[in-house]
Amino acid sequence: xxxxxxxxxxxxxxxxxxQGIGFRPFIYRLATRRxxxxxxxxxxxxxxxxxxxxDESAIKLLLSDLVxxxxxxxxxxxxxxxxxxxxxxxxxxxIDTSDIGANEVKHSLIPPDVxxxxxxxxxxxxPGDRHYLYPFTCCALCGPRFTTIVDLPYDRExxxxxxxxxxxxxxxxxxxxxxxxxxxQTICDPTCGPRMTLYHPDGSIVQGGDPIAVAARLLNExxxxxxxxxxxxxxxxxxxxxxxxxxLRTRRRKPGKPFAVxxxxxxxxxxYAIVSETEREQLTSLARPIVAxxxxxxxxxxxxxxxxxxxxxxxxxYSGIHHLILYHVDEPxxxxxxxxxxxxxxxxxxxxxxxxxxxxxxxxxxxxxxIHARCDDSVLRVIDDQPLFLxxxxxxxxxxxxLPFDSRGNVVAVGPExxxxxxxLKEDKCYLTQHLGDIExxxxxxxxxxxxxxxxxxLRVGVPDIVACDLHPNFLSRTVAAELADVSxxxxxxxxxxxxxxxxxxxxxxxxxxxxxxxxxxxxxGYGSDxxxxxxxxxxxxxxxxxxxxxxxxxxxPGGDLCALRYGRMFQGILYSELPKDRLAQVLYxxxxxxxxxxxxxxxxxxxxxxxxxxxxxxxxxxxxxxAVSCLLGASHLRTYEGEGPMKLEALAARGRLRGGIPVDxxxxxxxxxxxxxxxxxxxxxxxxxxxxxxxxxTFQHALADGLAEMAVTVAKEQGIxxxxxxxxxxxxxxxxxxxxxxxxxx
Ligand SMILES: [Zn+2]
Ligand SMILES: [Zn+2]
Numbered sequence: 001x002x003x004x005x006x007x008x009x010x011x012x013x014x015x016x017x018x019q020g021i022g023f024r025p026f027i028y029r030l031a032t033r034r035x036x037x038x039x040x041x042x043x044x045x046x047x048x049x050x051x052x053x054x055d056e057s058a059i060k061l062l063l064s065d066l067v068x069x070x071x072x073x074x075x076x077x078x079x080x081x082x083x084x085x086x087x088x089x090x091x092x093x094x095i096d097t098s099d100i101g102a103n104e105v106k107h108s109l110i111p112p113d114v115x116x117x118x119x120x121x122x123x124x125x126x127p128g129d130r131h132y133l134y135p136f137t138c139c140a141l142c143g144p145r146f147t148t149i150v151d152l153p154y155d156r157e158x159x160x161x162x163x164x165x166x167x168x169x170x171x172x173x174x175x176x177x178x179x180x181x182x183x184x185q186t187i188c189d190p191t192c193g194p195r196m197t198l199y200h201p202d203g204s205i206v207q208g209g210d211p212i213a214v215a216a217r218l219l220n221e222x223x224x225x226x227x228x229x230x231x232x233x234x235x236x237x238x239x240x241x242x243x244x245x246x247x248l249r250t251r252r253r254k255p256g257k258p259f260a261v262x263x264x265x266x267x268x269x270x271x272y273a274i275v276s277e278t279e280r281e282q283l284t285s286l287a288r289p290i291v292a293x294x295x296x297x298x299x300x301x302x303x304x305x306x307x308x309x310x311x312x313x314x315x316x317x318y319s320g321i322h323h324l325i326l327y328h329v330d331e332p333x334x335x336x337x338x339x340x341x342x343x344x345x346x347x348x349x350x351x352x353x354x355x356x357x358x359x360x361x362x363x364x365x366x367x368x369x370x371i372h373a374r375c376d377d378s379v380l381r382v383i384d385d386q387p388l389f390l391x392x393x394x395x396x397x398x399x400x401x402x403l404p405f406d407s408r409g410n411v412v413a414v415g416p417e418x419x420x421x422x423x424x425l426k427e428d429k430c431y432l433t434q435h436l437g438d439i440e441x442x443x444x445x446x447x448x449x450x451x452x453x454x455x456x457x458x459l460r461v462g463v464p465d466i467v468a469c470d471l472h473p474n475f476l477s478r479t480v481a482a483e484l485a486d487v488s489x490x491x492x493x494x495x496x497x498x499x500x501x502x503x504x505x506x507x508x509x510x511x512x513x514x515x516x517x518x519x520x521x522x523x524x525x526g527y528g529s530d531x532x533x534x535x536x537x538x539x540x541x542x543x544x545x546x547x548x549x550x551x552x553x554x555x556x557x558p559g560g561d562l563c564a565l566r567y568g569r570m571f572q573g574i575l576y577s578e579l580p581k582d583r584l585a586q587v588l589y590x591x592x593x594x595x596x597x598x599x600x601x602x603x604x605x606x607x608x609x610x611x612x613x614x615x616x617x618x619x620x621x622x623x624x625x626x627x628a629v630s631c632l633l634g635a636s637h638l639r640t641y642e643g644e645g646p647m648k649l650e651a652l653a654a655r656g657r658l659r660g661g662i663p664v665d666x667x668x669x670x671x672x673x674x675x676x677x678x679x680x681x682x683x684x685x686x687x688x689x690x691x692x693x694x695x696x697x698x699t700f701q702h703a704l705a706d707g708l709a710e711m712a713v714t715v716a717k718e719q720g721i722x723x724x725x726x727x728x729x730x731x732x733x734x735x736x737x738x739x740x741x742x743x744x745x746x747x
């Protein structure tokens with residue numbers, strides 16, 4: 001009788017990411033271990049309910065187990081406990097799988113793709129296991145999710161795994177609550193699951209045994225192999241030999257764009273790159289992103305992987321396919337670069353792979369599972385010891401980002417033009433789509449629509465209350481916004497590009513709805529409130545509005561967008577009013593001639609353009625300024641990929657030291673602060689007599705960061721604001737970020 005006195009009933013409700021990730025079997029194991037009776041059940045919108053009877057102390061232990069032994073992917077938003085008296089006696093513990101209505105799933109989180117877990121890798125390597133060498137091995141804790149989900153609720157019928165009915169053995173595991181594959185929607189084995197096939201480009205099958213082992217042998221021999229993975233298709237080739245990389249670059253017409261590589265393990269990564277503790281955590285995280293790492297010197301792999309850069313993008317294998325290829329390959333790393341074309345979305349069907357990769361891939365290693373939601377690899381870089389997304393996609397999408405406020409309605413935002421993502425705001429969360437690339441072609445516009453529609457469907461958003469787009473009048477994404485607004489009868493809200501950056505930074509930092517901050521927002525281009533091209537801005541404001549308080553000196557862009565492609569033009573524009581024409585011409589011919597597509601003829605034409613002020617908009621862009629300096633210092637001349645000028649300048653600066661000689665002058669133009677950049681660039685000409693290019697690159701970046709910080713600190717002091725942030729594409733520059741951070745903290 002006394003023993004029973006201590007018995008209690010507890011109804012525990014856990015909300016957050018607790019569905020589709022093996023959560024209920026996890027609870028089953030915990031509850032049975034503690035000798036508790038009752039059940040666990042999915043509630044859809046409200047998460048998961050655990051209803052248990054038993055010794056009060058055992059229930060308390062269950063609660064601490066729940067937190068301490070949390071399965072990797074689970075995210076708890078809230079755990080509620082309702083203590084009651086024990087009612088009718090219950091026997092044993094069960095997983096209640098009774099159906100939940102479709103209308104109940106509206107708030108449940110959809111899991112992202114998860115890298116293969118160590119237990120599944122072990123099975124793949126065990127000759128006694130039926131998953132031996134089977135590349136699609138996964139369990140309740142791991143495997144593809146988002147890329148396979150067609151609709152909700154999340155079960156096999158509504159994923160691309162519907163094409164592969166479970167065999168008896170898999171079915172038994174699926175229905176056994178004690179099995180780690182219990183209720184796992186994407187499980188399969190060699191009997192019932194998808195298969196890899198290695199093809200010649202003409203579609204005929206390459207004979208000779210296990211397709212992955214054969215592909216690996218061909219990679220060892222220097223072939224270029226297309227590999228279909230989880231969310232898309234990679235082009236793979238070896239990294240210890242320049243030959244195949246040279247062929248790949250020629251065939252893809254990508255002379256300089258950095259390629260990502262994949263290594264079998266950390267030990268191999270450390271042979272060619274330096275890995276900090278934070279970087280190690282990111283590399284080995286469940287999402288397995290590409291992490292930009294500092295190259296070792298001398299760099300033992302081919303210089304053609306990321307020419308002219310001091311970093312290399314590295315990832316670890318995230319699916320069985322990758323593990324098995326790398327297992328058979330004798331290389332410390334393989335190039336694994338996305339097979340899509342710039343400005344076009346990733347193609348994912350086998351049919352398209354043959355068409356698009358004709359003349360590019362020597363072989364195609366494909367499988368017969370459809371990719372429903374294409375999803376590129378995520379890319380991040382550790383800046384000032386903080387991980388920073390350059391691209392948030394596979395492994396993270398569609399997990400939301402928490403907002404420090406409640407949205408007044410459902411908002412669909414269609415994103416900008418370059419390296420775009422769209423977003424949905426719902427309640428206190430922001431859901432980003434996967435990386436969409438540049439929205440500049442009809443194909444990419446389609447992808448934008450499809451990605452938004454899919455997320456709207458999965459989140460049960462219905463008709464949006466507000467549609468948001470960039471202020472730019474000619475961005476293609478505007479047509480998607482117009483269609484959405486038309487269909488739903490809602491208004492379009494136009495958002496200035498740099499204000500969007502500022503607001504994102506505020507949300508990331510948890511700034512409250514009514515607070516204001518000062519933001520330094522630096523990138524290549526954004527349509528300004530006054531219609532001119534902005535990109536080096538000091539803004540003050542909050543979520544709802546902003547004012548421009550400072551910027552870089554507006555510089556002429558003779559020929560407009562041509563300046564973004566030919567860095568010599570920008571340099572010429574910046575120094576046009578700073579130097580006598582003869583002197584400038586001399587510098588251009590001596591040091592910048594490679595920054596013009598048509599050499600001296602172009603230089604003369606640009607002079608004429610500047611004299612007549614013809615087709616010469618003025619920009620405050622930081623990207624263009626760094627392009628110009630990159631050109632003068634010989635780091636890069638003509639753009640072959642987005643961001644090349646600043647990235648190569650940063651690589652040059654990484655080997656430099658701080659010198660003196662660059663003036664940091666902030667002047668006032670009306671109410672605005674202006675950092676005088678022509679003088680800064682002009683000073684480099686004097687420095688050249690005494691200093692190395694590396695030191696000048698370092699010193700220039702340092703001075704620029706100082707100037708930006710000085711403007712922001714001045715505004716913050718004048719306006720009585722105590723928070724300053726730095727964001728935009730230039731915030732991917734580690735050194736500029738560090739200098740601004742230090743400078744702001746000092747004040
Ligand atoms: Zn697993
Ligand atoms: Zn099976």
